[in-house]
Amino acid sequence: MTDRILKSISFIFHPLLMPLLGVVFYFAKSPRFIPNEIIRAKIISLFILTVILPVLLFFLLKTLGKVKSIYLESTKERILPLMLNAVVIILVLQRIVTPSQVIELYFFFLGILISTLACLILAIFKFKASIHMIAVSGLFMFFIALSIHFNININGTLALMSIITGAVATSRLHLNAHTYKELIIGCFVGLFPQLVLVNYWL
Template sequence: MNTRFAQILSAALHPLLMPTLIFATLFYIAPEAIQNLELFNSTSRVGMMSLKMGLLLLIFLQTFVLPVFCIYALYRFKFISDLKMETLADRRVPYLVSVAIYTFVAVFFTFNLRQFPEVSLILTSIAFSISAVAFISLYWKISAHAVGISGTVGALLGIAIKLALASLFYPVLVAILIAGFLMSARLHLNAHTPAQIIAGTILGLVVSLSVVIFFI
């Protein structure tokens, strides 16, 4: 694999982008997976946007823009030495900040958007995965990229199976293919060992599949 391509793939598929990717897929390819979504989408708007677009933008701002801004602030104030966060020392504080943000987001959706329980549950599973990554990263460098992309695969696959949604067949296949490329990219860049990739994959799949199968 070309090093430049591996770097671009790692940046484009950053773990913090996975919630946006999951919900963009569900909202626009399999909206029937989200209870009441089409009903409220046809009757409600967020400014000039449809409800679906408004929700997706809110998720993007809360789960990507806000954590990225906080991580950049940590870098500017010298709490971390490198934005790539390749060492355990650089990962610990940003991960704890991300845990706090994602926990807040999960609680916010749980109590303020009760008409969409599936969204709250998926966000809660993501918050739990990030918490697990943050804890493990106190001692060992597990692959957050593997956790993120495998969690995405697990969420989409679990929903497709449980709700028998044929519309998610191709998105799941594409997600699996992308996961393979991304993990290969992380290995090519020597960002992680095979063990760290495998551990991340197992963590992401187990958490996302468990939440979908048992709670949605």
């Protein structure tokens, strides 16, 4: 039962879903008036680019024999997917979340890009940082920054994010997907870019 729950946590809080979750949360909490048509268009566009497209690219890479499974167990398997993901994020920054429209989301995705590139560099040097921890810790830091930026009380959300972050780390350890070191480095790689970039929009 415990094994099933921890496996479910890894799937529910998959790294592909974290950017979209950050966007939905931003639009839900932003005090700015943004027409619903624009919100829907951006969410749909981001869903296609950050979820659907990476899944399709994964199946393409699997068909070509470049990756063996969705878990990307070796550092060698990670290199090409991370490169493609970086290209996708660059496309998002250029077309969907430009600084003139939604500056908070622009720097959120810029932080994701930096984290992705850092993870890629680590993979090239044969270190497997936890992508799950990169994603969830980056999202956690973004939520904290939004609460300060908009002066809103989201203590309940932040408490929940603390629990989720711990649950994801526990899940990855239980499944023997990562070591403590890989989880800690992953957390740092996800959180630090968001923390630094806060200075440009907070």
